[in-house]
Amino acid sequence: MTEPLPLELSHVHKRFKTGFLSLRTATAVTDLSLALRTNEIVGILGPNGAGKTTTLKMVTGLIFPTAGEVRLFGEPVHRRAARARMGFLPENPYFYDYLTAEEFLHMACGLADMPLAGRQERVTAMLKRLGIHHARALPMRKFSKGMLQRAGLAAALIHDPDLVILDEPLSGLDPIGRRDFREIILDLKRAGKTVLFSSHILPDVEDLCDRVAIIVKGRLREEGALTDLLEHGTRNTDIEVRCEPARGELLAREFPTLDCASTLAGFRLGVPVGENLQELLGRLIALNLEIVSVRPHRLSLEDLFVAHAEGAPPEAPPEREARDEGAKSAPDGEPKSAPDGANQEVES
Amino acid sequence: MIRPVLAVVLNTYREVVRNKILYAILFYAVLLVLTGHFFADVSLNQERRILFDVGLGLISLFAVVLTLFAGTSVIYKEIEKKTIFLIVPRAISRGQFLLGKWGGLFLSMAVIITAMFAILLAQVMFLKLRPEVALFKGVLLVYLEVALLIAVALFFSSFSSPVITGMLTIGFFVIGRLLPDLKQILFTKYQADGFRAVAEEVLQVFPHFYLYVPSGHDLNGRSLSLTTDFVTWSYVGWAFLYTVLGCALILIVAAGVFRRRDLA
Numbered sequence: 216m217t218e219p220l221p222l223e224l225s226h227v228h229k230r231f232k233t234g235f236l237s238l239r240t241a242t243a244v245t246d247l248s249l250a251l252r253t254n255e256i257v258g259i260l261g262p263n264g265a266g267k268t269t270t271l272k273m274v275t276g277l278i279f280p281t282a283g284e285v286r287l288f289g290e291p292v293h294r295r296a297a298r299a300r301m302g303f304l305p306e307n308p309y310f311y312d313y314l315t316a317e318e319f320l321h322m323a324c325g326l327a328d329m330p331l332a333g334r335q336e337r338v339t340a341m342l343k344r345l346g347i348h349h350a351r352a353l354p355m356r357k358f359s360k361g362m363l364q365r366a367g368l369a370a371a372l373i374h375d376p377d378l379v380i381l382d383e384p385l386s387g388l389d390p391i392g393r394r395d396f397r398e399i400i401l402d403l404k405r406a407g408k409t410v411l412f413s414s415h416i417l418p419d420v421e422d423l424c425d426r427v428a429i430i431v432k433g434r435l436r437e438e439g440a441l442t443d444l445l446e447h448g449t450r451n452t453d454i455e456v457r458c459e460p461a462r463g464e465l466l467a468r469e470f471p472t473l474d475c476a477s478t479l480a481g482f483r484l485g486v487p488v489g490e491n492l493q494e495l496l497g498r499l500i501a502l503n504l505e506i507v508s509v510r511p512h513r514l515s516l517e518d519l520f521v522a523h524a525e526g527a528p529p530e531a532p533p534e535r536e537a538r539d540e541g542a543k544s545a546p547d548g549e550p551k552s553a554p555d556g557a558n559q560e561v562e563s
Numbered sequence: 564m565i566r567p568v569l570a571v572v573l574n575t576y577r578e579v580v581r582n583k584i585l586y587a588i589l590f591y592a593v594l595l596v597l598t599g600h601f602f603a604d605v606s607l608n609q610e611r612r613i614l615f616d617v618g619l620g621l622i623s624l625f626a627v628v629l630t631l632f633a634g635t636s637v638i639y640k641e642i643e644k645k646t647i648f649l650i651v652p653r654a655i656s657r658g659q660f661l662l663g664k665w666g667g668l669f670l671s672m673a674v675i676i677t678a679m680f681a682i683l684l685a686q687v688m689f690l691k692l693r694p695e696v697a698l699f700k701g702v703l704l705v706y707l708e709v710a711l712l713i714a715v716a717l718f719f720s721s722f723s724s725p726v727i728t729g730m731l732t733i734g735f736f737v738i739g740r741l742l743p744d745l746k747q748i749l750f751t752k753y754q755a756d757g758f759r760a761v762a763e764e765v766l767q768v769f770p771h772f773y774l775y776v777p778s779g780h781d782l783n784g785r786s787l788s789l790t791t792d793f794v795t796w797s798y799v800g801w802a803f804l805y806t807v808l809g810c811a812l813i814l815i816v817a818a819g820v821f822r823r824r825d826l827a
């Protein structure tokens with residue numbers, strides 16, 4: 216392999232010294248290993264206090280691992296050259312309140328060792344890209360939270376870094392800000408960059424990330440492509456068919472293993488894991504039933520996250536499904552056989 | 564490689580000169596420099612001496628106070644306000660960061676000293692006195708004094724809080740100014756035994772702030788006065804060399820300490 220990985224954490228531990236005379240310690244991160252491949256977006260997910268910020272601080276060289284190693288583009292993070300290709304947006308970034316946004320970005324250019332020529336163009340372009348060009352001459356103490364976040368991202372990207380580290384980039388932003396930031400993050404990927412960001416807002420991670428790492432209490436609990444993580448939590452498949460309510464009898468007789476619930480337009484058949492789906496669909500078609508949808512009923516990221524956060528094994532969040540069933544069948548005014556069926560199915 | 568340092572220099576300079584408290588202190592400084600010589604009983608012959616000595620002495624005093632004021636908190640503020648999160652992850656080493664802080668503080672102080680000195684010169688002209696070379700030598704020593712004091716303050720801030728930094732910096736400054744007197748005490752009170760030798764070596768470690776006092780002692784402990792037998796150019800040269808080496812050494816050690824520090 217020629218090009219080294221943009222980021223590699225190997226067996227990283229972090230213990231903080233706390234208390235009087237630093238006698239006590241608090242473990243924030245335990246044995247964390249994670250590698251980013253070029254041009255992927257990876258999300259670090261975890262509840263408050265999980266160790267996300269601590270991890271990102273080690274990645275950016277602000278704090279040092281008690282054990283283990285962090286490498287950027289193959290070089291240890293304490294080397295200046297290693298950090299030159301990285302851009303970082305801290306959590307709730309703080310700024311020099313005596314500087315204007317423009318002055319601040321000029322400083323960021325200097326810190327990134329950019330030549331004087333071309334700085335002004337770059338600063339103006341980034342101010343415009345982040346939508347704060349109108350406030351360029353305003354001291355940053357007068358900035359709103361969202362504007363500060365934008366200025367922080369502008370500074371993080373000013374030197375066109377190959378690796379971008381963002382600590383809760385979307386927190387504190389309004390819907391427009393969130394859309395802008397997501398667009399920028401996706402643009403980074405399109406431009407071949409690598410992005411690592413932390414969040415506890417699940418939908419953000421769900422549609423931005425190629426991979427997620429779930430951290431709870433300082434430990435990496437799960438890591439992988441989102442589809443894989445959610446795939447192995449696949450529980451069953453729902454087939455929705457359109458037909459007259461009268462045919463429910465027939466369905467129940469023909470498919471005794473399925474969990475049959477009526478819907479507005481027909482029925483939903485819950486197919487347990489292990490059924491031959493192809494054969495089943497063939498039989499349904501043969502019965503001349505209109506198939507509306509076939510949906511693998513997946514564990515949502517939320518389920519996965521909550522399961523990890525509560526320390527439960529990842530494949531056991533059954534309540535949500537049962538609740539869904541109940542909620543959906545209620546408007547039909549049908550007898551409550553469907554939820555019961557669902558519960559039985561879950562228990563077996 | 565130099566650009567990141569210059570960015571920190573400029574930013575630190577802006578931080579100092581955009582601080583409103585600075586101007587309050589500066590206002591009193593100017594007032595005192597202007598009126599200082601009235602405090603003394605002015606006979607015509609003495610006026611010159613008093614104006615020079617008191618004027619330069621006040622410039623030095625205010626430069627030192629302002630340096631302590633700004634220098635002991637710059638690092639702490641960066642960490643406390645988390646602005647350092649925007650600096651240290653970039654392509655700048657911690658040593659370069661400290662060097663930039665030193666440069667920015669020195670630049671600010673140099674500008675302030677120059678402004679105060681300009682006022683003193685204007686006053687000298689106004690009183691139709693000849694601005695002697697000694698005055699310029701005197702102000703050069705103030706620049707050097709401040710340079711070393713900034714390095715000392717940054718060294719202590721690389722690992723301690725502003726209060727402790729302030730106390731330690733003031734302590735080192737006072738000891739540094741009194742070194743010849745302390746040596747004198749050692750000399751008269753103790754026999755030439757092991758203790759005295761060790762104590763003299765220990766004192767040697769303290770930065771020699773007495774070198775910069777416009778009327779004080781020279782390297783050999785001889786007493787000097789500004790207008791009569793003021794320091795020679797070679798004295799200023801040696802003081803300059805001492806300052807450069809001292810600053811470099813202190814900053815290198817400070818960088819070594821700061822490099823290992825968790826900035827959380």
Ligand SMILES: Nc1ncnc2c1ncn2[C@@H]1O[C@H](COP(=O)(O)OP(=O)(O)OP(=O)(O)O)[C@@H](O)[C@H]1O
Nearest residue numbers: 231233241243262263264265266267268269270827
């Ligand atoms: N400087 C420090 N000294 C002592 N303990 C610390 C320090 N910084 C963080 N911790 C502890 O480490 C743990 C992880 O904190 P961290 O800030 O990394 O969490 P996080 O995942 O970023 O949470 P959040 O979502 O709230 O931002 C917490 O228990 C915290 O108290």
Ligand SMILES: [Mg+2]
Nearest residue numbers: 267268269306
């Ligand atoms: Mg955090």
